[in-house]
Amino acid sequence: MTSTLDKTATSTQRKPPPTRRPPRRSPRNLGSYLVLGVLFVIVLFPVYYGLVGSLMGERDTNSFPPALWPAHGLHPENYGDALDIIPLGNQYLTSVLQTVGIMLGQLVTSVLAAYAFVFLPLRWRGFWFGVFLSTMMIPFESIIIPNYLLISSLGLKDTIAGLTLPFLATGFGTFLLRQSFLSFPTELRDAARVDGAGHFRFLFSILVPLSRPSLAALGIWSALSAWNMYFWPLLATEDPKHQTIQIGISQLQSSDGDSPGMVLAGVMLALFPTLLLVIFGQRFIVRGLTAGAVK
Numbered sequence: 001m002t003s004t005l006d007k008t009a010t011s012t013q014r015k016p017p018p019t020r021r022p023p024r025r026s027p028r029n030l031g032s033y034l035v036l037g038v039l040f041v042i043v044l045f046p047v048y049y050g051l052v053g054s055l056m057g058e059r060d061t062n063s064f065p066p067a068l069w070p071a072h073g074l075h076p077e078n079y080g081d082a083l084d085i086i087p088l089g090n091q092y093l094t095s096v097l098q099t100v101g102i103m104l105g106q107l108v109t110s111v112l113a114a115y116a117f118v119f120l121p122l123r124w125r126g127f128w129f130g131v132f133l134s135t136m137m138i139p140f141e142s143i144i145i146p147n148y149l150l151i152s153s154l155g156l157k158d159t160i161a162g163l164t165l166p167f168l169a170t171g172f173g174t175f176l177l178r179q180s181f182l183s184f185p186t187e188l189r190d191a192a193r194v195d196g197a198g199h200f201r202f203l204f205s206i207l208v209p210l211s212r213p214s215l216a217a218l219g220i221w222s223a224l225s226a227w228n229m230y231f232w233p234l235l236a237t238e239d240p241k242h243q244t245i246q247i248g249i250s251q252l253q254s255s256d257g258d259s260p261g262m263v264l265a266g267v268m269l270a271l272f273p274t275l276l277l278v279i280f281g282q283r284f285i286v287r288g289l290t291a292g293a294v295k
Contacts, residue, residue, distance in 0.1 A: 047275070054078055054265040061260035078265040085262075086248040088269065090241040094160070095227060098244060101164035102226040103219050110173030110218060115203050117174070118181040119189055129178070135171040140232075148235050158242040163233060167226065173218045180214035181207065220281040227274055245270045 052068065053061060057075045060067040082088065116122065117129050147166045156162035184207065192202040208215065233244045240251070252266045 047271070050264050050268050050271065054261055054268045056261045056264075058259060058261070075261055078259065078261040079269070081259070081262045082252055082266040082269065086251050086266070087241050088245070088248060088266075091243055091245045091248045094163075094237075094242055095244040095246070097160045098163045098229075098233070099223050099226040101160060102167045103222040105164065105168030106170045106173050106222045107215060107219055109169040110177050111203070111208065111215070113169075113174040114177035114181050115199070115207070117178050119186075119199070119202075132171045132174050136175075144232065144235070147232075151236055156236075158237050158239050162236045163244075166232070170222070173222070176218055177211065177214055180211050184210065216281065220277060223277060224274055 049068070052070065055074045055076060055078065056067065056070045057072055059072050060070050063071075113132065117125060117132075122128065151157060151162045151165070154162075156165070188206070189202060192206060197205070228246065229244065230246045230250075233247055237243045237247070240248070249263070249266045249270055252263050
């Protein structure tokens, strides 16, 4: 009897584990992948055509139907022609300095304002926060003339200060960081106060390091907005050497050597920094925008 039980147990133990069948993809999932693939191609096509078109000659760019590949050879000299027409080096430096200045200014002012709205005992806190948010509803075109008159009276035209001063604070950044700071328990501030930490020590030693996703998202958003500015740099600068890369692209289109391939070459030179910023900072944008969604 015992041997029979042992044989039964042994045969049971030696049975191979049941194989798991891979889950079948439903037609609904396949349809979702197909829709996402089509949307991916639609979104990526302008970048592809800009890159390919910057290497085309006039025979390809003026052909009908439009060519999707340089059929008559590559023309990398389009980039050299763009560099000869506009002072691209100076304009790149101006764009970088403007972008960095606006980004740092908005980060500092947003951090300080959001901290005050969350951790300081302010009277009428909700009212003042509503005033901050109301600035997001004012179109910049309605205040551009007073800003231009102020910059001109201070002698700041054709300067980095004139390009950055009107944009050093933003209501969106204050709102974003306030939502992020609200997700932290107030006991954290009480514990830091017991340890003798003041407001600035708590802010820069504890709160800011824990809010890096939100700060990265705000920094990327500020950098992209500053880099793509066109109207304000057009008003605040006159010398081509002090203008931004966005103004230089429009100068390519109106130049004597106007060529679609050359214009697309200038567009790609201006697009590369923002494209790299979005590709490598996408995860920070998603984490930062959803940081204060759940408390």
